[in-house]
Structure formats: C-alpha cells, structure tokens
Amino acid sequence: MKIGLFIPCYVDALYPQVGVATYKLLKxxxxxxxxxxxxxxxxxxxxxxxxxxxxxxxxxxYDKLFKDFxxxxxxSASCAAYVKLFHPNIVNxxxxxxxxxMDVVEFLHDVLQIKSLPSKFPHKVSIHNSCHGVRELHxxxxxxxxxxxxxxIKDLLQLVEGITILEPERVDxxxxxxxxxxxxxxxxxxxxxxxxxxxxxxxxxxxxxxPDSSCLMHMQAIAKHQNYPIQFIHxxxxxxxxx
Amino acid sequence: xxxxxTIAAEKFLQxxxxxxxxxxxxxxxxxxxxxxxxxxxxxxxxxxxASQIKKHTITHLAEYLEKFEKNATKNGAIVHWAKDADEYxxxxxxxxxxxxxxxxxxxxxxxxxECHLNDHLIKHGIDVVETDLGERILQMMHLAPxxxxxxxxxxxxxxVGRCFEDYKISPEVGNYDPTYLxxxxxxxxxxxxxxxxxxxxxxxxxxxxxxxxVVCTNEGNADMSTSIPKLHIVSxxxxxxxxxxxxxxxxxRLLARCGTGQSTTVYTSHFRGPRPGGEMHIILVDNGRSxxxxxxxxxxTLKCMRCGACMNTCPVYRRTGGYSYTYFIPGPIGINLGMLxxxxxxxxxxxxxxxxxxxxxxxxxKVDLSxxxxxxxxxLDGMGHADPMKKFMSKGMQVLFESPGLYTTxxxxxxxxxxxxxxITEIKLNGWAQGREMPVFAKQSFHELWKKGKVKA
Numbered sequence: 001m002k003i004g005l006f007i008p009c010y011v012d013a014l015y016p017q018v019g020v021a022t023y024k025l026l027k028x029x030x031x032x033x034x035x036x037x038x039x040x041x042x043x044x045x046x047x048x049x050x051x052x053x054x055x056x057x058x059x060x061x062y063d064k065l066f067k068d069f070x071x072x073x074x075x076s077a078s079c080a081a082y083v084k085l086f087h088p089n090i091v092n093x094x095x096x097x098x099x100x101x102m103d104v105v106e107f108l109h110d111v112l113q114i115k116s117l118p119s120k121f122p123h124k125v126s127i128h129n130s131c132h133g134v135r136e137l138h139x140x141x142x143x144x145x146x147x148x149x150x151x152x153i154k155d156l157l158q159l160v161e162g163i164t165i166l167e168p169e170r171v172d173x174x175x176x177x178x179x180x181x182x183x184x185x186x187x188x189x190x191x192x193x194x195x196x197x198x199x200x201x202x203x204x205x206x207x208x209x210x211p212d213s214s215c216l217m218h219m220q221a222i223a224k225h226q227n228y229p230i231q232f233i234h235x236x237x238x239x240x241x242x243x
Numbered sequence: 244x245x246x247x248x249t250i251a252a253e254k255f256l257q258x259x260x261x262x263x264x265x266x267x268x269x270x271x272x273x274x275x276x277x278x279x280x281x282x283x284x285x286x287x288x289x290x291x292x293a294s295q296i297k298k299h300t301i302t303h304l305a306e307y308l309e310k311f312e313k314n315a316t317k318n319g320a321i322v323h324w325a326k327d328a329d330e331y332x333x334x335x336x337x338x339x340x341x342x343x344x345x346x347x348x349x350x351x352x353x354x355x356x357e358c359h360l361n362d363h364l365i366k367h368g369i370d371v372v373e374t375d376l377g378e379r380i381l382q383m384m385h386l387a388p389x390x391x392x393x394x395x396x397x398x399x400x401x402x403v404g405r406c407f408e409d410y411k412i413s414p415e416v417g418n419y420d421p422t423y424l425x426x427x428x429x430x431x432x433x434x435x436x437x438x439x440x441x442x443x444x445x446x447x448x449x450x451x452x453x454x455x456x457v458v459c460t461n462e463g464n465a466d467m468s469t470s471i472p473k474l475h476i477v478s479x480x481x482x483x484x485x486x487x488x489x490x491x492x493x494x495x496r497l498l499a500r501c502g503t504g505q506s507t508t509v510y511t512s513h514f515r516g517p518r519p520g521g522e523m524h525i526i527l528v529d530n531g532r533s534x535x536x537x538x539x540x541x542x543x544t545l546k547c548m549r550c551g552a553c554m555n556t557c558p559v560y561r562r563t564g565g566y567s568y569t570y571f572i573p574g575p576i577g578i579n580l581g582m583l584x585x586x587x588x589x590x591x592x593x594x595x596x597x598x599x600x601x602x603x604x605x606x607x608x609k610v611d612l613s614x615x616x617x618x619x620x621x622x623l624d625g626m627g628h629a630d631p632m633k634k635f636m637s638k639g640m641q642v643l644f645e646s647p648g649l650y651t652t653x654x655x656x657x658x659x660x661x662x663x664x665x666x667i668t669e670i671k672l673n674g675w676a677q678g679r680e681m682p683v684f685a686k687q688s689f690h691e692l693w694k695k696g697k698v699k700a
C-alpha cells in the first residue's frame with residue numbers, strides 16, 4: 001500500500017514532531033510511505049477568509065502530487081476535511097487525490113483497523129474533539145445528533161498502555177480557533193478558547209490531545225498567556241510514543 | 244480588520260459575568276434540546292422528513308398557496324397577498340380603519356418585526372400592545388428582541404421590576420420576585436385583552452389541505468388575543484406553508500423540542516375561520532421570499548421554521564448576544580437571512596462564525612447554515628466588501644503556497660520570528676496577540692528534516 005504523507009503548512013513549520021510521529025507510526029505498521037516535497041497548504045486559510053478562488057492552482061498542484069498514491073494521510077483533521085470536501089468545488093472537477101485523502105485517525109481506525117500498539121503513555125489526557133474532525137470527518141459522534149455514540153480517537157488511544165482518557169464537559173464545543181476567525185474576532189475567539197481550556201483543566205488532565213494541532217495551538221497560546229498548568233500533544237504523538 | 248459585529252462583540256465581552264450568564268442560559272436550552280432529541284429514536288428520520296417536506300413545499304409553492312387560499316376562503320377567512328413590507332403594512336391599516344380599531348393586541352411575530360409594523364401602526368394612532376411577556380417587556384423598554392424565541396432573556400428581573408414600576412404596573416416598589424412580577428404582567432395584559440378591538444397573531448404553520456393556521460405559544464397569549472376581540476389578523480410569510488396534517492405531525496414534534504427543549508409548546512392553537520360575528524384575515528407576505536426561492540446557493544434558508552436552535556448552539560452567539568449583529572435575527576440563520584435582505588448592511592455579521600458546523604446538526608429542517616456562511620464569504624470581494632487586510636494576507640498566502648521553492652525558503656527563515664521583540668510581534672494589527680502568546684516556529688521544519696534525511700522510521 002503506497003501512502004502519500006501530507007504535512008500541512010503550519011504542522012510543517014510549527015509542529016514537525018507531529019509529522020515525524022506520523023511517519024514513524026505508519027512505517028512501523030509496514031507501509032510504504034513517501035513525502036512529496038513540493039506540497040504546501042490545503043488552501044483552507046484562503047477559503048476561510050473568502051478567497052478560495054486564490055487557492056485553485058494550489059488545489060491542482062495537490063491533486064497532481066498525490067493522485068497516484070493509494071491513500072493520502074494527514075495528521076490534521078481540518079486540513080484533511082478541507083481537501084476532501086472543498087477541493088472539488090474550488091476547481092470544478094473531480095479530484096482523485098482528494099477522494100483518497102484521510103486524517104491519520106480515520107486511516108488507522110477505518111482502513112488499517114489496528115487492534116494493538118506497542119506504545120506507552122502513563123498520563124491523564126483530555127480529548128479535544130475538534131469541530132471538523134467531529135462534524136466533517138465523523139471521528140466521533142457529534143453531540144447534537146441522535147446516533148449511536150462512538151469515538152475513533154478514544155478507540156485508538158485505548159490501545160496505549162497506561163493512559164487515562166478523559167473528556168471535557170461540552171464534549172465537542174468549538175475552541176474558537178476557526179482560522180481567520182481567531183484574528184478577525186479576537187475577543188470572542190480568546191473567550192471561547194479560555195472557556196474550553198477551563199473545561200479541559202477541570203477534568204484533571206495533564207495533557208490536552210486532539211487530531212488538530214491548529215486547535216491545540218490556539219489553546220496553547222492562551223494557556224501560555226495565562227500560565228495554565230497543562231501540556232499539549234497531538235494524538236499521533238501519543239500513538240507513536242515509544243517507537 | 245473589524246466590522247460592526249466584531250466591534251460590538253468586543254464591547255459585549257468586556258462584561259465577563261454577563262457573558263457567562265448569557266452563554267450558560269442558552270447552553271442550558273441546547274442541553275434540554277439534546278435530552279428531548281435523545282428520547283425519540285426516530286429523531287434523525289424526523290429531521291430528514293422535515294427537510295424533505297419543506298423542500299417539496301417550497302418547490303411547489305404556487306400550487307400549495309392556491310390550495311391554501313381556496314380552503315381558507317371556504318372556511319370563511321379573507322386572504323390577502325402582500326408583495327413587500329409596505330404593501331403588508333397598508334393592508335393591515337386598511338383592515339384596522341375599516342373596523343375603526345383603536346387598540347391592537349399582538350402575539351409574537353417575527354414577520355411584523357421584519358416589516359416594522361408596530362412603528363407603522365403607532366404612526367397612524369393605533370395603540371399596539373405586545374402580549375408575549377418577553378416582547379411586552381421589550382416594547383416597554385423600547386428595545387428590539389435579542390433572540391427570536393426568547394426575546395428578552397438577556398434582561399434581568401431587577402430590570403423588569405424597575406420597568407414595571409415606571410409603567411405603574413408594579414405597585415410594590417423594589418419587589419423583584421418573579422412570581423409577583425408575572426402576576427403584575429398578567430393583570431396588565433388582561434386589561435389590554437379586554438379593551439382591544441383587534442387581535443393579531445403570526446402563524447407557525449399554514450396547512451394547505453385545510454386552510455388552517457397553527458400558532459404555538461407557551462403563554463396562551465395568542466388565544467387570549469383572538470378570544471376577546473372579534474377581529475383576528477394573521478400575518479404569515481409564504482414559506483410557512485406545509486401540505487397537510489400529516490406534515491404538521493412531523494413539525495409539531497420538532498419545533499418545541501428544538502426551540503426550547505420542551506416536548507411540545509404549552510399551547511398549540513389551530514385557527515380555522517372567524518369567530519361567530521367576527522372576521523379573520525390572513526395576510527400572506529412575500530417580502531423577498533420568492534426571490535430567495537430562485538437563489539441556487541441560499542434557497543435552503545426558506546426551510547427555516549424559526550425555532551432558534553442554531554442560535555442556542557452557536558458558540559459565538561452565546562458569547563456576543565443578539566445586539567452584536569446588524570440584522571434583527573441574530574445567529575447563524577440571521578447571518579444568512581440578513582445577507583439575503585441587505586448585504587451592504589449585513590455583511591458585517593459574516594465574521595461571526597468559526598465554521599464549527601454545530602448549527603447544521605441542530606437544525607430541524609437541515610438548513611446548510613455554515614456552508615452558506617462560507618459561500619457568502621467567497622462573494623464578499625465581488626460585492627466590494629472584502630477586508631483589505633484579509634485580501635492582502637490571502638494574496639500573500641497564494642504567492643507563498645503556489646511556489647514550493649519560495650515556501651521552503653520562507654520555512655527556513657521563519658524561526659527568526661521567534662526572536663523578534665514583543666513590541667513588533669504584538670502590534671495592534673495582530674489580533675492574535677490579544678490574550679494569546681505567539682506560536683513558536685520549530686528550529687527545523689518537517690520539510691527540512693526530511694530533506695536532510697532526519698525523518699527516520
């Protein structure tokens with residue numbers, strides 16, 4: 001199985017360790033993983049701001065780079081969702097690469113269906129169910145819907161030895177990042193983030209973990225500003241812990 | 244990078260306790276809604292049915308409108324058609340003049356807000372009394388509703404008490420006990436019901452098959468308004484039509500559960516024709532609705548039944564209040580309806596969405612609220628309302644992301660930003676720095692690590 005690794009721009013620049021963990025984990029599962037070097041961004045920042053038309057070339061480039069892989073895996077639910085759901089509309093044609101793009105949680109849970117992991121993480125973690133992970137990719141059951149409850153993130157984390165998994169009250173309320181929203185509505189965004197952080201803290205967790213480093217980045221920036229005693233870690237870093 | 248909403252929101256957020264109260268009040272309604280929905284195993288099927296029925300009805304609207312008019316007329320009601328707010332207000336005035344009406348009692352109607360009916364009536368010397376308690380409080384305070392279902396929930400009981408004292412409704416000065424204040428309101432409203440010449444109601448549903456109007460309230464004020472005066476005027480938007488009572492069953496199960504977390508409204512009143520010796524008028528109002536029907540990207544807003552669930556779940560609405568929006572309907576549906584009404588005035592509300600998509604999941608008619616907001620944003624540049632800073636940033640990203648070479652170079656130099664002094668990175672332009680520390684660039688990007696062969700299994 002040939003896997004294309006998509007490391008979105010901000011993960012690339014700010015959280016390379018998340019990319020490294022993804023690569024290690026996929027390789028440890030015996031997969032053929034490659035990282036096409038000419039990749040940049042999924043285009044969501046522009047689309048979010050109202051300029052998705054400026055992302056058309058980038059979308060074509062993404063399709064060209066990744067179309068021949070069996071799967072494209074990204075450690076970022078929001079970016080994977082943007083590729084999957086928005087790319088075809090931006091360029092007005094079917095995008096092969098977009099159809100094969102998955103968030104790493106989705107890929108491990110649904111495609112590989114892994115049942116064991118060698119990793120250990122003897123800590124209390126609070127899961128951050130990010131909006132696009134929940135409501136666009138269905139990594140967990142959205143709290144608004146009357147459907148059987150599930151969480152692919154929890155399923156995977158439960159394979160890790162020593163971990164204590166917690167979830168905050170208001171289990172999938174938005175943290176207020178929202179891309180351009182965070183700088184256009186800073187007052188609301190920071191308030192949402194502070195509220196969310198406090199609910200995570202109330203679980204007694206040592207770490208906040210989630211499938212989107214963007215939400216984690218936002219909450220981390222607030223936590224740092226207010227000296228909150230909590231750490232942040234991407235789900236895939238926990239799954240790859242000890243590799 | 245600010246609009247009327249962002250400015251108003253920042254101001255609202257300065258009072259942290261008020262924000263907490265507002266957020267918790269509406270979140271508790273969301274929680275009640277969730278509990279109600281969990282009690283019905285067929286919940287998601289109901290939502291899908293509601294969505295399909297609305298889609299069917301509004302795509303066969305001409306047919307159903309004629310059917311409704313025929314049946315309502317057969318029942319003895321008089322049906323009027325208003326193409327816009329002006330025409331609507333004139334029709335109401337004509338009816339009131341003909342009956343020499345001096346006082347009107349009204350049950351809650353967002354359509355009359357939309358058409359500014361009260362101002363029009365008052366200008367013509369008519370005494371208008373809102374009878375929904377929340378609406379009445381706001382009317383006395385000269386305020387607009389801040390939510391479409393719970394219009395005055397942002398007002399405290401102390402404020403209500405003082406207002407009642409000013410209007411000589413509350414004789415016990417300083418008594419802010421809710422039961423006491425409710426009794427004061429009850430006496431006050433009873434007097435008005437007894438002396439009114441006309442009762443006006445909205446219509447939650449118009450049933451084409453029978454010509455019935457269905458009005459849902461919790462206070463019974465629509466029934467009081469129509470049980471004493473002999474003249475009843477119903478005002479209803481074209482999109483409130485549904486085919487038959489089978490469809491009514493679907494909507495009735497959804498409306499209160501979504502809106503207030505009740506299994507049903509306390510009163511669900513079915514009006515079919517005038518009272519003996521009286522008259523019943525039904526005014527069907529277009530006011531831009533038929534134009535929305537032809538709008539490929541936004542026609543789904545016509546499926547909305549005004550339950551308010553999208554506001555209750557919206558994390559931005561809950562923390563910024565109804566008055567932060569420029570349109571009289573706030574929250575996700577209000578952002579969209581405002582754009583359809585007057586984009587030049589209401590584009591200010593488009594930033595008020597983090598695209599969390601929660602509204603899409605609570606909407607009983609499955610209106611694609613967040614997708615519509617995303618689409619409106621794409622159109623802003625064409626309307627001349629794009630934020631220059633956002634356009635500049637997007638253009639910059641386009642240049643950067645279209646050129647992998649430039650992108651890798653930028654990555655290499657990005658860590659320098661980590662060492663810039665705070666006064667540069669936290670300039671006012673940088674909204675991020677308000678309450679947040681800057682993120683730290685990694686010494687080596689993933690790109691660089693990969694190139695150097697440092698990414699290993």
